[in-house]
Amino acid sequence: MSSPTRHAEIAGGGLAGLTTATALAQRGWSVRLHERGRELREIGAGIFMWENALRVLEEIGAFDEAVHRAERIDSWRLYDERQRRLQDDWMKGGDTRLYTVLRPDLHRALANAATKAGVEIVTGSLVAGANPEGELILESGKVLKADLVVGADGVGSPVRNSVGLNLVVRDLEDGCMRSLIPRLPHDPVDNALEYWNGGRRVGVVPVTPDQVYIYTCCPSSDLTGRARPFNKESWTESFPHLRSIFDRIPDVSRWASFSDVRCHRWVNGHVALVGDAASAMSPNLGQAACLAMTNGYGLALMLEGQTDVPGGLLAWEARQRPVTDATQRYSRLYGRVGTRWPRPVADVRSALVWAAGRSKRWQERVNVAAHQGAESVRPSLRRAG
Numbered sequence: 001m002s003s004p005t006r007h008a009e010i011a012g013g014g015l016a017g018l019t020t021a022t023a024l025a026q027r028g029w030s031v032r033l034h035e036r037g038r039e040l041r042e043i044g045a046g047i048f049m050w051e052n053a054l055r056v057l058e059e060i061g062a063f064d065e066a067v068h069r070a071e072r073i074d075s076w077r078l079y080d081e082r083q084r085r086l087q088d089d090w091m092k093g094g095d096t097r098l099y100t101v102l103r104p105d106l107h108r109a110l111a112n113a114a115t116k117a118g119v120e121i122v123t124g125s126l127v128a129g130a131n132p133e134g135e136l137i138l139e140s141g142k143v144l145k146a147d148l149v150v151g152a153d154g155v156g157s158p159v160r161n162s163v164g165l166n167l168v169v170r171d172l173e174d175g176c177m178r179s180l181i182p183r184l185p186h187d188p189v190d191n192a193l194e195y196w197n198g199g200r201r202v203g204v205v206p207v208t209p210d211q212v213y214i215y216t217c218c219p220s221s222d223l224t225g226r227a228r229p230f231n232k233e234s235w236t237e238s239f240p241h242l243r244s245i246f247d248r249i250p251d252v253s254r255w256a257s258f259s260d261v262r263c264h265r266w267v268n269g270h271v272a273l274v275g276d277a278a279s280a281m282s283p284n285l286g287q288a289a290c291l292a293m294t295n296g297y298g299l300a301l302m303l304e305g306q307t308d309v310p311g312g313l314l315a316w317e318a319r320q321r322p323v324t325d326a327t328q329r330y331s332r333l334y335g336r337v338g339t340r341w342p343r344p345v346a347d348v349r350s351a352l353v354w355a356a357g358r359s360k361r362w363q364e365r366v367n368v369a370a371h372q373g374a375e376s377v378r379p380s381l382r383r384a385g
Contacts, residue, residue, distance in 0.1 A: 002048035003122070004307075005030050008148040011127040011159050013040050014273025016292035017152030018119075021023040022060045024148075027119035032144070034125035034136070036153075039083065044105030045178040046205060046213025048286030051096045052374040054078060056297045057109070059378060061116070068111035070101040071206040074190045078357075079351040083241065087357040092369045098286075100207045103179075109356030114296070127153060129162025134309075139163070147309055148279060149271045152296070155259050157277035160276075163268045168260065172282055174199075175257035175303060176217035181248035183212045186341040196344070197238045199339045200225055204245060207220050214249060223229050226255035232371070258282035265311040266321065279324045284334040287327050287369045294369070295320045298376055319376065327369045334366075335347025 006029050009019050013035030025031045033152035049057070049067070057063040067109035076098070078087040114121065126139035130151065134142045136159075150256050151159025183206060190203040200218045209214040216235060218225035224234045236243045261280035266273045277294035282288075298320050299313070341349045356362045364371065 006147040008032070008033065008150060009144050009146040010150040011130070011136065011148075011157075012152035012154060012275070012277070013037070013111075013121065013123070014042070014152060014275065014292075015107065015110060015289050016277075016296050017150070018058060018107070019060065019293040019299045020150055020296030020299055022062075022110065022114045022153060023056075023297045024303070025114070025119045026060065027300055027304045029116070029148075029300075030120075032120040032122060033122065033170060034127050034138075035123045036126050038124050040107075040123055041109050042103050044056050044103035044213075045180045046100050046207040047103045047106060047289055048283075049101050050286060050290045050370040050374075051098070052287075052294045052370055052377060053290035054097050055374050055377040057322030058291045059297065060110075060113050062109040062113040065112060066106045069105065069208045070099045071096040071208065072190060073163065073192050073205070076329065077194070077352065078196045079193070080181060080353075081351075082342045083195075084350060086350055086353045090321075094247055096367070096374075098192075098370075100205050100213055102207055102211075103367045105182045110247055127158055130159045130271050131273055132163055143180050147270065148298070148303070148313075151271065151273045151277045152275045152292075154204060154276045155280045157261075157273065159271065160273050160277050161236060162366055163271050164261045165265055165268055165271075165273060166261075167264050168262045169172045169280075169349075170260045170262075171220075171232070172258040172260055173220045173221070173379075174217065174282070174317075174335055175226065175255055176201075176215045177226070177249075179214045179215055179216075179230075179253040180207070180211045181212050181245065181247045181250075183208070187212050195242065196338055196349075197295055198339075198343045199236070200238050201338050202235070202239055202245075204240060204242070204346075212245075212271045216249075216295055216354075217220060217339065218255060228254050238302055248286045258330065258335065262328075266317045267310070271312050272316070274299065279328055281328040281331045284331045284338070284342050285327060286371070287331065287358065291324050291327060294374075294377060295324065301377075321369050323372050323376075326365070330366045
């Protein structure tokens with residue numbers, strides 16, 4: 001006699017929730033996903049998809065749709081305030097792939113994969129919390145029983161807070177504006193460019209044949225840098241050679257702060273956390289969403305054939321968390337160096353960054369998610385062979 005189908009309730013219809021839902025459903029789970037918005041949609045500009053996330057997309061059958069008009073990035077170059085090139089291949093190397101994808105394209109591909117896998121998606125569904133016994137509690141008071149409850153409900157996660165897993169939710173006191181601008185013939189091709197000047201950073205990254213993804217980062221104390229509408233004159237003073245870029249940034253762009261979330265644990269009984277609910281981090285290494293997807297897929301992989309859900313979840317956290325914690329630390333360090341370094345010793349910063357990029361050991365440590373995280377999804381055929 002076949003075993004009964006196990007059921008999962010998932011809070012959050014973002015990248016982490018959709019990936020987890022799809023991977024579980026493809027392994028025979030019945031899955032219901034709750035999105036608090038009236039429709040399932042993603043707002044945003046571009047997003048980096050590293051090797052670990054790309055393998056997840058391939059495994060769940062969403063790769064082709066997600067990257068159908070994306071840009072494959074061959075080099076990530078970093079320049080200082082004197083326009084000296086500090087890195088030619090910043091955080092990238094070997095056989096690690098990197099694509100820049102439109103966030104709505106990625107979200108749509110994941111949503112379609114979830115639907116195809118049989119996930120029930122409920123919009124306008126407000127989650128109040130959960131309990132370790134495996135119950136999701138809606139704001140209406142309705143209680144939904146499950147073998148597994150997943151909190152993929154963001155930085156403020158009601159699921160995390162209700163089961164006592166939160167440790168620290170901290171504003172990192174910096175952030176950025178993310179914009180899409182029309183792509184012109186002289187814009188970079190297959191290359192991501194990042195420029196530093198004091199506490200300000202600008203990224204110029206092709207994302208589709210017609211668009212370029214721009215991010216402008218600064219400390220929260222830089223009121224002019226974070227002003228809305230975007231202060232083109234102020235940013236041009238910091239980066240005169242990027243005037244043509246700033247002139248194309250639309251007035252609708254808004255500054256968003258970065259946060260860190262650290263938890264006592266990711267698991268309590270039948271409840272697990274993924275994505276920003278478990279490990280929100282600054283996007284400095286381009287790994288926040290990638291790790292959310294990798295961890296969600298890894299959860300489904302760990303529970304495949306597992307009869308003891310709480311035990312499987314603990315094993316999953318033990319496997320996935322070290323890479324996530326390390327990436328969060330390095331992303332935080334990157335932000336401090338790029339945003340808070342004293343201007344009078346900017347040349348020292350440039351020398352340190354230049355030296356770090358030439359240390360293979362340092363690059364491997366900073367890039368642990370793209371490499372080790374990818375291996376946790378699917379061992380590389382090139383390496384395994």
